[in-house]
Structures are given as structure tokens and as C-alpha cells.
Amino acid sequence: MRTVKVYEEAWPLHTPFVISRGTRSEACVVVVEIEEEGVKGVGECTPYPRYGESIASVMAQVMSLAPQLERGLTREALQDLLPPGAARNAVDSALWDLAARQQGVTLAALTGATLPQTVVTAQTVVIGEPAQMAASAKALYAAGARLLKVKLDDHLISERMVAIRDAVPQATLIVDANESWHGEGLAARCQLLADLNVAMLEQPLPAGDDAALENFIHPLPICADESCHSRASLPALKGRYEMVNIKLDKTGGITEALALAAEARRGGFSLMLGCMLCTSRAISAALPLAGEVMFADLDGPTWLAVDVSPALHFTTGVVHL
Numbered sequence: 001m002r003t004v005k006v007y008e009e010a011w012p013l014h015t016p017f018v019i020s021r022g023t024r025s026e027a028c029v030v031v032v033e034i035e036e037e038g039v040k041g042v043g044e045c046t047p048y049p050r051y052g053e054s055i056a057s058v059m060a061q062v063m064s065l066a067p068q069l070e071r072g073l074t075r076e077a078l079q080d081l082l083p084p085g086a087a088r089n090a091v092d093s094a095l096w097d098l099a100a101r102q103q104g105v106t107l108a109a110l111t112g113a114t115l116p117q118t119v120v121t122a123q124t125v126v127i128g129e130p131a132q133m134a135a136s137a138k139a140l141y142a143a144g145a146r147l148l149k150v151k152l153d154d155h156l157i158s159e160r161m162v163a164i165r166d167a168v169p170q171a172t173l174i175v176d177a178n179e180s181w182h183g184e185g186l187a188a189r190c191q192l193l194a195d196l197n198v199a200m201l202e203q204p205l206p207a208g209d210d211a212a213l214e215n216f217i218h219p220l221p222i223c224a225d226e227s228c229h230s231r232a233s234l235p236a237l238k239g240r241y242e243m244v245n246i247k248l249d250k251t252g253g254i255t256e257a258l259a260l261a262a263e264a265r266r267g268g269f270s271l272m273l274g275c276m277l278c279t280s281r282a283i284s285a286a287l288p289l290a291g292e293v294m295f296a297d298l299d300g301p302t303w304l305a306v307d308v309s310p311a312l313h314f315t316t317g318v319v320h321l
Contacts (some may be wrong), residue, residue, distance in 0.1 A: 046277060148174070210240050
């Protein structure tokens, strides 16, 4: 017989996290613990209002499964009981963690993944005045970050990007507009980014406006984030995006994330691995995918004033495994 615990945590950030959708000052997560014969598995998720989730709704979803989890619900059966999303992620990750601990192996070994010793992660430059963003980029690069993810909204695109590129001429830049742009003017913005040697543009248009990317000739790869949740998303992305951003909070856990990665690769998509604002628990669950992606964006815990213990070892721009 298993025991199941579900609880919420709030982790203050050391610096406000500003994107096109608003400003965050803390990471609010839901944690699931599943214990069986003295062995405990833990999973974490970050409910996301953009997807209609809240702490309360996610905890209610998890608690609705508590009786089945206590009776031995499997990861396979879980996939049919909850939709892709944060609640299923916390439970799925906890079940994977439990199995790994019961078998005395690492999560990577259990999934069949081989992890590198270090993973280069993007460090995020949040929205601000052009000079402020350029100074942030310069400081991150000086501290060791070689891959910078620039958050943008619908304003001061050229001013911000030119200032940043001038500040860090050698850095690899990727840009995330978080659905804040529109079809008109997109071609000129893509050309600007290409001229500034930006490596990739993430989710420029609202997820419902993907059709505007059909037959849209663009000079740099475009990555689907809000438009890609699970394998069911892939058919609609073909011919519109070159890359998909896999996040466990979207896929509903490790099980679907692994399946999505395999199917996306077969479909010709490049892969990115992302995260929400979270602790090292959530990043640890995503690591089995880290060795097969073009870009890893796993800096969520680096925004926390204090991380969970034990924490992963981060230096600026690098996760040390």
C-alpha cells in the first residue's frame, strides 16, 4: 500500500521575472510525494494560468487520483486518467522517481538515457529598457553564459536586440516572444533577428494563429512552445515550425515527454527542452531528455532566492551533473 501527499510551495525569486504576459516574483509549485514500503518518490509541477491551471485546480486533480495511486496506479494507466498538464506531470514524475529509487538506479538509467557531465542551459534576459537588457546580457556572458534567451514583447524590438547584440557579439542568442507578436510585420522582424545572427525565434504568434506560418518563408528557425503540448500537437505544426519546446508541465510528465521527443524527431523537428519557474526537483525530472536537444533552457532554479535541498549544481549557463 502506498501513501500519497500533495502540497504547495512558494519560492521567492531574487529578481522579478518579466515576460510579455506579466511579472512574477515567486515560483508557486505543487509537490507530490508517493511512498511505498519506506521508499519515497517526489514530483513537482508549476501550474500555469495561461493553460487554465491554478494551484487549487492542480491539487484537486491530483487528489482525485489519490485512491488509485494508493492502490498501485501505474504510469501507463495514469496517461488516460489525466490530460497533459501540470497535475499529471507531478504524479508521473513522482512515479518515475519512486521506481528509480526502488530499483537503486538513476532516473536517466531507468529511462535508458545517457547524461553528459554538463548541460549548457540558456540564461534568460527578461524584458526591460534596451540598455538594461544589454547590461543584463553582458553580465551573464561575463559570468559564463554562452547561450542567452531574450524575452521580448511587441515593443522596441530593434532597439533591444541591437543593444544586446552590441553588448554580447559572441553569444548565441535565442528570442522568445511568448505569443506577443502578430502576422503583420513578422517577416521584417524575422529578417532583423537573422541579420543580428539570432539562432532561433520561439513562439512569435498566439497559439491559435499558427496558420499564418503556413508557407511563411523565414530566415531563421521558429520553435513552437505554447503551440506544442504533446504528440497530439505535432500534425498541426508540420510546415509551420522547425523546432518544438518540450516541457514536462505541458506534456504531463516524463512518459509523454519521451514519446513526444521520439515522434518529433521522426517528424523532422529539432528539439528544445524548457522549464517553468521551478526548483531543482523539476529540472532533475527533465534531465533524461537533455542529451538529445539542440537547446536546453533549464535556468528556472537560478531565479530562486533559495533552491530546494539537495539542489542541482548550477553555474551561470551550465548545469553540472
